[in-house]
Amino acid sequence: MMLNTEIESVVDSMIGAEITAEQQQRLAEHAAQRILGIGFVEFARRWDAGEYRDCGDPRIADVAFYVT
Numbered sequence: 001m002m003l004n005t006e007i008e009s010v011v012d013s014m015i016g017a018e019i020t021a022e023q024q025q026r027l028a029e030h031a032a033q034r035i036l037g038i039g040f041v042e043f044a045r046r047w048d049a050g051e052y053r054d055c056g057d058p059r060i061a062d063v064a065f066y067v068t
Contacts, residue, residue, distance in 0.1 A: 006026075010023050010026070010027060024066065025040075027066065028040040028063070028066035031062060031063050031065075031066060032063050032066075035059045035062055035063055036059060036060075036063060040063070040066065043063055043067075044067055047064060047067055052064070
């Protein structure tokens with residue numbers, strides 16, 4: 001799990017720059033765990049299955065940002 005200082009470092013490095021695929025994966029995993037309490041792979045599976053289609057929870061959009 002990423003520490004907050006690691007997250008801040010990644011976010012700071014993102015300003016005006018592209019992030020690596022590894023950084024994106026780490027941010028996505030952290031967001032899914034922190035916001036929804038599930039792993040990102042599970043979130044993406046549910047997303048692809050349409051389980052969040054009619055969900056009005058704004059937290060879903062916060063994690064869906066990372067779905068490619």
